[in-house]
Amino acid sequence: MRKLLMRACVPIVAGAVALAGFSAIASASTTPHAAKPVFEIAYEGPLSGGVAQLGLNMVYGERLAINLANEGKTFGKLPFALVPGTYNDQGSETVSPTTAAEIVAKKAIVAVVGPAFSGATKAAEPTFHAAHLATVSPSATNVLLATHGWNNFFRVVAADNIQGSADASYITSKLKLKKIYVVSDQTTYGAGLASAFTAAAKHDGATIYGGGPDPIPSTPACGNGGTGDPSQYPGKAATIKSANPPIIFYGGYYCDLGLLISALHTVGYKGRIMSGDGSDDPHLISGTKPTKAANGTFLSCACSVLGKTPADRTFAAGFTAIAKFPPGTYSAEAYDSTNIIIEAMLKIWKAYGAKGETRARIVTFLHAVSWVGLTKTIKFQANGNIAGTTVYMNQVRSGKIYQIGLA
Numbered sequence: 001m002r003k004l005l006m007r008a009c010v011p012i013v014a015g016a017v018a019l020a021g022f023s024a025i026a027s028a029s030t031t032p033h034a035a036k037p038v039f040e041i042a043y044e045g046p047l048s049g050g051v052a053q054l055g056l057n058m059v060y061g062e063r064l065a066i067n068l069a070n071e072g073k074t075f076g077k078l079p080f081a082l083v084p085g086t087y088n089d090q091g092s093e094t095v096s097p098t099t100a101a102e103i104v105a106k107k108a109i110v111a112v113v114g115p116a117f118s119g120a121t122k123a124a125e126p127t128f129h130a131a132h133l134a135t136v137s138p139s140a141t142n143v144l145l146a147t148h149g150w151n152n153f154f155r156v157v158a159a160d161n162i163q164g165s166a167d168a169s170y171i172t173s174k175l176k177l178k179k180i181y182v183v184s185d186q187t188t189y190g191a192g193l194a195s196a197f198t199a200a201a202k203h204d205g206a207t208i209y210g211g212g213p214d215p216i217p218s219t220p221a222c223g224n225g226g227t228g229d230p231s232q233y234p235g236k237a238a239t240i241k242s243a244n245p246p247i248i249f250y251g252g253y254y255c256d257l258g259l260l261i262s263a264l265h266t267v268g269y270k271g272r273i274m275s276g277d278g279s280d281d282p283h284l285i286s287g288t289k290p291t292k293a294a295n296g297t298f299l300s301c302a303c304s305v306l307g308k309t310p311a312d313r314t315f316a317a318g319f320t321a322i323a324k325f326p327p328g329t330y331s332a333e334a335y336d337s338t339n340i341i342i343e344a345m346l347k348i349w350k351a352y353g354a355k356g357e358t359r360a361r362i363v364t365f366l367h368a369v370s371w372v373g374l375t376k377t378i379k380f381q382a383n384g385n386i387a388g389t390t391v392y393m394n395q396v397r398s399g400k401i402y403q404i405g406l407a
Contacts, residue, residue: 036081037354040108041066041341043084043334044099044124044135045116046091049223050255053283054330055116058138059086060323061334062113068318069342079349080357082342085109092225093119093188100124104131111136111341111362113334118142119188119224125150132360136341138333141277141302142192146383152363154380156333156340156373158302158389160189163276164196166391166407167300171247171274172204180206181245183260184213185252187224193276194251201249209243213251222255230259237263250275258287258294265293274298280329285399292399299394300407303333306374315374336373343371 043062045055066084068074087103089096096115103109104127111134115121121140128135129150137155141163145153171177180201184194194213201208216236218226237260240248248264248271250257257279264273265288273296280299288294306312306327315335319327344365348356370379379387391407 036079037357038081038083038108039110039345039357040083040085040106041338042087042103042106042109042112042114044087044089044096044103044112044114044120046120046223047086047088049090050219050221051091051117051223051253051278053281053328054139054278055088055091056323056325057281057328057331058113058116058334060319061138061327061331062338063322064315064318065335065338065342067322069339074339075342075346078346079354080345083108089115089117089120089124091117091120091223093123094225096120096124097127100127104128104133109133110345110357110359113138113337113341115140116330117187117189117224118145118192121145121153122188125153128152132358132363134341134344134359134363134366136337136366138330138337139277139303140189142188143196144192146385150384151367153384154366155384156337156375156378156386157277157330158391159385160193160196160276161200162389163300163302163391163407164193164198165200167197167249167274167276168200168204168206170298170300170393170407171249172201172206175247175272177246177272178206179209179246181209181240181243181248182213183216183248183250183252185218185222185224185226185228185250185256186215187218187226187252189224189278190218190250190252192251193278194249197249197251209245214240216252216256216260218252218256219259222253224253226256228256233259233263234266236260237267237269240264241267241269245271247272247274250279253278254281254284255287258284258289261293261297262289265290272296272298274300277301277303277329280394280401282328282401285396285401294396295398297396299396299401300391301329301394302389302391303330303375306332311374332374336371336375336378339373340366340369340371340378344369
C-alpha cells in the first residue's frame with residue numbers, strides 16, 4: 001500500500017479565496033515580455049459550486065505549467081510569452097456553451113485545458129470545434145466524447161469504458177463479489193460510467209440488482225445542473241438496505257455520494273461501496289456524516305498518485321506555493337495537458353515562425369506530438385483518446401485516501 005502523499009481536505013471556502021486571488025498571484029513568470037508575442041491558454045472547468053475543488057485542483061496545475069514555461073524551466077527560453085485564462089463553467093452543460101463562446105471570442109486564446117467535466121465538454125465542444133480551437137481535457141471521461149468527429153478534442157485520461165471495465169473486474173475478480181447494486185447520478189459523466197460498469201460487470205458474470213443502474217439524480221448543490229433533492233437519500237438508502245447487496249457501485253460525484261453514504265450509514269447498511277474518479281476527493285470524506293462512514297470506500301481513477309520521485313516533489317512544492325493547498329485529483333493531469341499544448345506550439349514555431357501559431361495548426365500538431373509528462377507519456381489517438389490506459393484503485397482508510405494498487 002502506498003500512502004497518498006498529494007491530497008488534502010481543503011474547504012471550498014479556502015478554494016474560493018484562492019480563486020479570488022488569481023490576479024494577485026501573477027508574477028514575472030506570468031507577465032509577458034513586451035518584445036514577445038503573447039498567447040493565452042485558457043482553463044475551463046468548475047470553479048464554484050459543490051464540485052469546485054476538482055476545478056481548483058486543475059486550474060493551478062495549468063497555472064504552474066505556464067509559470068515554469070515562462071521562466072524557462074521546462075522548455076528553455078520561450079520565443080513567445082504565455083498567460084493563463086480562467087473560465088468558470090460550474091461543471092454545467094447548461095453554462096458551458098456560453099463559457100465556450102466567451103473563450104472562442106477572445107482571439108489571444110490558442111488552446112484550452114478542459115473542459116473538465118463530461119457534460120460540460122459535450123455541450124461546449126461544438127463551439128470549440130467550429131472555431132478549430134484545441135481542447136485538452138485532464139478529466140472528461142465519457143466514452144461518446146471521442147465519437148463525434150471533433151478533431152480538436154483530446155484527453156489525457158482513459159475513457160469510462162476503460163475505467164468501468166477495470167472497476168468491474170476488481171469487484172468480480174479481486175473482491176470475489178458477484179451481486180452488485182449500481183447507482184447513477186444521471187449526469188453525463190455518472191450515467192456514462194455506471195452504464196460502462198454495468199455492461200462490463202454483466203460480461204464478467206455479475207448480477208446487477210434491477211438489471212441496470214438505479215437513478216438517484218444529482219442535487220443542484222453539486223453544481224452539475226442536477227434536479228435531485230437531498231430528501232431523496234433516506235428512502236433510497238432504505239431501498240438499498242432492504243436489497244442487502246454486498247457492494248454498491250456509484251457513478252457520480254463526491255458531493256452527492258457523501259449524502260448517499262450518510263443515509264446508508266443511518267439505515268445500517270454494512271456492505272461495500274465503490275465509485276470512480278468523480279468521487280476521488282477528500283471532500284467525499286468531509287461531506288459524509290459521520291465522516292467515519294466513508295471509511296472502506298473504494299475509489300478508482302485513471303489518474304496518477306505522485307510523490308515518490310524528485311520531479312513529483314518539485315511539482316508538489318511549486319503547486320502548493322501558488323495554490324496554498326497541495327495537489328489533488330487531476331492536478332498533475334492539468335499540468336501535463338498544458339505542457340503538451342506548449343510542446344505543440346514550440347514545434348509550430350520551429351516550423352513556421354511567429355505567424356504559425358494558429359488555432360487550427362495547434363490542433364494538427366497535437367495529433368502528432370508526444371510529451372513525456374509527469375503522469376505518463378502523452379500521445380493521442382486519432383479520435384483524441386490518450387494512447388495507453390492505466391486505472392488505479394484507492395480506498396478511504398482512517399479518514400484519508402490511500403492508493404492500494406492497480407484496478
